[in-house]
Amino acid sequence: MRQHWFLSASAFVCGLLFGLGLLLAGMANPAKVLGFLDIAGLWDPSLALVMVGGIVVAFIAFTLSKKMPHSLLQAKFNWPEATAVTSPLLIGSTLFGLGWGLVGLCPGPALVLAGSGALEGLMFVVFMLIGFRLADLVQARLS
Amino acid sequence: MMDWINFTPLQSLLGGLLIGLATAFLWLLNGRIAGISGITAGTFISFGPERLWRLAFVLGLILSSWVWLLFVPLPEVQVTGNYWLLAIAGLLVGFGARLGSGCTSGHGICGLSRLSGRSLVATVTFMTVAVVTVFVMRHVV
Numbered sequence: 288m289r290q291h292w293f294l295s296a297s298a299f300v301c302g303l304l305f306g307l308g309l310l311l312a313g314m315a316n317p318a319k320v321l322g323f324l325d326i327a328g329l330w331d332p333s334l335a336l337v338m339v340g341g342i343v344v345a346f347i348a349f350t351l352s353k354k355m356p357h358s359l360l361q362a363k364f365n366w367p368e369a370t371a372v373t374s375p376l377l378i379g380s381t382l383f384g385l386g387w388g389l390v391g392l393c394p395g396p397a398l399v400l401a402g403s404g405a406l407e408g409l410m411f412v413v414f415m416l417i418g419f420r421l422a423d424l425v426q427a428r429l430s
Numbered sequence: 431m432m433d434w435i436n437f438t439p440l441q442s443l444l445g446g447l448l449i450g451l452a453t454a455f456l457w458l459l460n461g462r463i464a465g466i467s468g469i470t471a472g473t474f475i476s477f478g479p480e481r482l483w484r485l486a487f488v489l490g491l492i493l494s495s496w497v498w499l500l501f502v503p504l505p506e507v508q509v510t511g512n513y514w515l516l517a518i519a520g521l522l523v524g525f526g527a528r529l530g531s532g533c534t535s536g537h538g539i540c541g542l543s544r545l546s547g548r549s550l551v552a553t554v555t556f557m558t559v560a561v562v563t564v565f566v567m568r569h570v571v
Contacts, residue, residue: 291479291482291483294459294460294479294482294483295479295482295483295485295486296486297455297456297459297460297483298456298460298462298483298484298486298487298490299486299487299489299490300455300490301452301453301455301456301459301460301464301487301490302452302486302487302488302489302490302491302492302494303490303491303493303494303497304448304449304451304452304455304490305448305449305452305453305464305466305487305490305491305494305535306490306491306492306493306494306495306497306498307448307494307497307498308445308446308447308448308449308450308451308452309445309449309494310445310494310495310498310504310505311441311444311445311448312441312442312444312445312446312448312449313438313441313442313445313505314445315495315505315507316505316506316507316508316509317507317508317509317510318507318508318509319436321564321568322433322436324560324561324563324564325561325564325565325568326561326565327565327568327569328431328568328569329431329432329433329436330431330432330433331432331433331436331437332432332437333436333437333438333439333441333442334442336439336442336443336446337442337443337445337446337449338446338538338539338542339443339446340442340443340444340445340446340447340448340449340450341446341447341449341450341453341539341543342450342539342542342543343447343450343543344447344450344451344453344454345450345453345454345457345539345540345543346543347454348450348453348454348455348457348458348543349457349543349544351458352457352458352461355458357461358457358458358459358460358461359458359459360459360460360461362459362460362461362462363461364457364461365461365462365463366544367463367541367544367546369531369548370546370547370548371548372547372548372551375529375530375531376530376531376548376551376552377530377551377552377555378526378529378530379525379526379527379528379529379530379531379552380526380530380537380551380552380553380555380556380559381526381555381556381559382522382525382526382529382530383522383523383526383527383530383533383556383559384526384555384556384557384558384559384560384563385522385526385559385560385563386518386519386520386521386522386523386524386526387519387523387534387556387560387563388559388560388561388562388563388564388567389515389518389519389522389563389567390509390510390515390516390519391509392509392519392520392523393466393523393527393533393534393535394466394467394470394523394524394527394533394534394535395466395491395533395534395535397520397523398466398470398488398491398492399491399492399494399495400495400507400509401492402491402492402493402494402495402496403495403496403504403507405507405509407509407510407511407513407516408509410513410516410517410520411516411517411519411520411523412520413520414516414517414518414519414520414521414524415520415521415523415524416470416471416474416524417520417521417524418520418521418522418523418524418525418526418527418528419467419470419471419474419524419525419527419528420474421521421524421525422524422525422526422527422528422529423471423475423528425529426528426529
């Protein structure tokens with residue numbers, strides 16, 4: 288029982304850190320994200336450095352964990368097992384890219400913005416949640 | 431052409447390192463992947479302890495701007511005020527991320543650092559589509 292509270296406390300701190308990282312990186316500002324995606328206009332490459340920073344640290348963690356039997360809080364490592372490139376993966380990623388390019392918001396930054404009280408963020412998040420639900424319904428129908 | 435005025439290499443790299451640290455901690459401590467769309471959608475469909483940690487993570491994300499505000503003013507945010515566009519984009523992002531099993535964090539950060547070919551395909555796909563979308567919106571329409 289106590290372990291669940293440790294896991295939740297740790298997840299809370301991780302969510303907080305993740306959000307602070309997004310804010311510091313400039314990812315929570317859709318105009319900056321669009322500036323990165325606009326390679327034909329005035330290109331702002333900043334967000335490539337967000338990817339580099341994030342991937343380097345995460346890579347070290349994933350590598351370290353290979354020698355560990357379980358997580359530091361005694362949880363099982365939930366390594367994603369899927370490896371196949373499927374049509375839902377391709378169709379989903381295409382629709383996701385379209386939505387991301389339209390306003391410059393992806394799920395993490397949208398939650399940070401909504402949390403700050405920005406109406407635009409809230410509006411986006413409400414429809415994003417509807418989108419999650421619709422996708423679950425479609426996948427249940429397909430399988 | 432490079433936008434030197436808005437280029438923030440140091441902040442963006444440090445922000446990326448923080449995102450990486452959050453991802454690393456969630457993996458090393460909880461054994462879970464820091465994929466925001468999966469975690470958020472999971473708060474509605476998982477139960478018990480699996481739901482609890484997800485709710486805690488999302489709460490941390492939602493409260494992050496308030497913690498930030500304790501120290502410094504929030505950075506500038508410019509977002510479209512067109513509610514139709516926000517609704518359509520929100521739907522597409524939610525539906526697409528869920529159907530595609532991940533978003534910028536789950537595929538882009540976690541998947542790439544796990545050297546997952548599937549996540550590489552997803553990341554290249556959504557990056558390319560997003561770049562084309564911005565090109566059409568800004569330079570064609």
